[in-house]
Amino acid sequence: MRLLLAAGTALVVLAACGGPEPEPVEEEQPVGFTNPVVDRDFPDPAVIEADGTYYAYATNSRAGNVPVMTSPDLVTWEPAGDAMPVLAPWVTGGRTWAPEIAVHGPDRYVLYYTALGTASGRQCVGRAVATSPAGPFVDESAEPLICQADAGGSIDASPFTDVDGARYLLWKNDGNAVGVDTWIYAQPLSEDGLTLVGSPAQLIKQDQPWEGTLVEAPFLWLRDGTYYLFYSANAYDRAEYAVGYAVCEGPLGPCSKPSSAPILASSDDAAGPGHCVLIEKDGRTWMVHHAWPPDSVGSALPGRTMWLTEVQWEDGVPVLDGPRASVAALP
Numbered sequence: 001m002r003l004l005l006a007a008g009t010a011l012v013v014l015a016a017c018g019g020p021e022p023e024p025v026e027e028e029q030p031v032g033f034t035n036p037v038v039d040r041d042f043p044d045p046a047v048i049e050a051d052g053t054y055y056a057y058a059t060n061s062r063a064g065n066v067p068v069m070t071s072p073d074l075v076t077w078e079p080a081g082d083a084m085p086v087l088a089p090w091v092t093g094g095r096t097w098a099p100e101i102a103v104h105g106p107d108r109y110v111l112y113y114t115a116l117g118t119a120s121g122r123q124c125v126g127r128a129v130a131t132s133p134a135g136p137f138v139d140e141s142a143e144p145l146i147c148q149a150d151a152g153g154s155i156d157a158s159p160f161t162d163v164d165g166a167r168y169l170l171w172k173n174d175g176n177a178v179g180v181d182t183w184i185y186a187q188p189l190s191e192d193g194l195t196l197v198g199s200p201a202q203l204i205k206q207d208q209p210w211e212g213t214l215v216e217a218p219f220l221w222l223r224d225g226t227y228y229l230f231y232s233a234n235a236y237d238r239a240e241y242a243v244g245y246a247v248c249e250g251p252l253g254p255c256s257k258p259s260s261a262p263i264l265a266s267s268d269d270a271a272g273p274g275h276c277v278l279i280e281k282d283g284r285t286w287m288v289h290h291a292w293p294p295d296s297v298g299s300a301l302p303g304r305t306m307w308l309t310e311v312q313w314e315d316g317v318p319v320l321d322g323p324r325a326s327v328a329a330l331p
Contacts, residue, residue, distance in 0.1 A: 055068055056306065098156045166188065242262035
């Protein structure tokens with residue numbers, strides 16, 4: 001990533017004959033940036049803001065079980081270690097995926113993550129707690145929070161807090177691992193965020209041609225009274241992977257898909273964009289997502305890098321122009 005500095009020089013031309021020579025006047029131009037903002041393997045990114053610093057978390061890599069990076073501005077990022085250096089008793093290491101954070105207070109953060117359950121042999125969802133957004137997050141549970149072993153497992157947990165403070169968790173049953181439907185589920189959480197309460201609701205499944213055999217990576221966003229469910233679909237290691245959205249009546253649905261096409265798909269600059277979260281900065285909405293270089297989809301190096309794409313809202317419809325390597329203005 002590099003900043004794009006664009007400073008133009010305009011000439012002030014005086015209309016009066018015989019006037020003084022034109023003098024150059026510096027004209028301020030927007031300062032942009034280039035994607036990816038993290039140019040190494042950093043898949044399934046999730047970002048929160050705490051005390052003026054942004055924290056980004058990703059699927060496990062050589063950087064740790066839950067690699068974490070920090071930034072003052074969403075564009076320049078520095079490694080900050082492993083947010084969860086010790087895994088829970090129910091976990092077999094090496095497949096710790098898609099972490100997302102719920103902020104409960106200045107000294108309480110809950111991490112929801114996917115990991116391989118030793119007993120089930122399937123990917124399951126757990127939760128861990130820390131007093132700092134950088135961790136260490138600790139999960140001493142003997143069992144996962146969710147593990148739909150008969151439905152392929154459970155992955156891609158994403159927390160949501162409604163305007164009334166009620167908390168919910170969204171996730172996907174990993175049905176494509178066993179050849180059954182994939183559903184995005186939602187269920188209420190206890191106030192402390194550690195226990196599911198009530199009953200789960202099925203929100204959407206794969207039912208459009210572009211989605212292939214799966215939907216996954218849910219992220220719920222509330223704007224002007226409308227609940228937008230962003231999700232990814234198709235195979236993560238193919239250029240057909242993309243982001244779509246549904247509109248829901250509430251966190252537990254029902255939901256419908258307004259469009260039969262994705263809103264963020266492969267471009268000349270990036271392939272297979274997906275697994276997104278949204279974050280608002282200075283009144284503008286940004287989608288944080290991963291993507292492959294177009295010429296190395298599915299390759300271990302550089303892997304899935306982290307990108308920023310602005311979300312414009314046109315009559316309540318999210319519109320994205322991207323992914324683009326060159327972005328005209330900073331967040």
